[in-house]
Amino acid sequence: MEFSQDIVIYLIGLATTAGTIIARISAxxxxxxxxxxxxxxxxxxxxxxxxxxxxxxxxxxxxHNG
Structure with missing residues (x-):
């Protein structure tokens, strides 16, 4: 059970980081x-x-040449 929670937390963090990167690239x-x-x-x-x-x-x- 703890392993699956770690994966979910990791994926949430990864998605947040990806969103931040995409926003910065857009800017x-x-x-x-x-x-x-x-x-x-x-x-x-x-x-x-x-x-x-x-x-x-x-x-x-x-x-000058007039």
Whole structure:
């Protein structure tokens, strides 16, 4: 009888641990998604800045060349 109780207690503990791990993985997935979104937006902003800087350079060159 004691052996079966130990198994039940062990399984309950195992299920609790598994639930905690799953919850933490889920939270990490959300953080990774958020991070990836920031990286993607940063890339887009960098590309827009390159274009804007190129346009500024063109305007300055046109101004100097008259």
């Amino acid at each position: 990490l997935e959300k953080k990774v998604e958020k991070h990836n979104s920031v990286v993607e937006r940063t890339y887009v902003l960098e590309e827009k800045m390159k274009v804007a800087n190129h346009r500024i350079d063109d305007l300055e060159e046109a101004k």
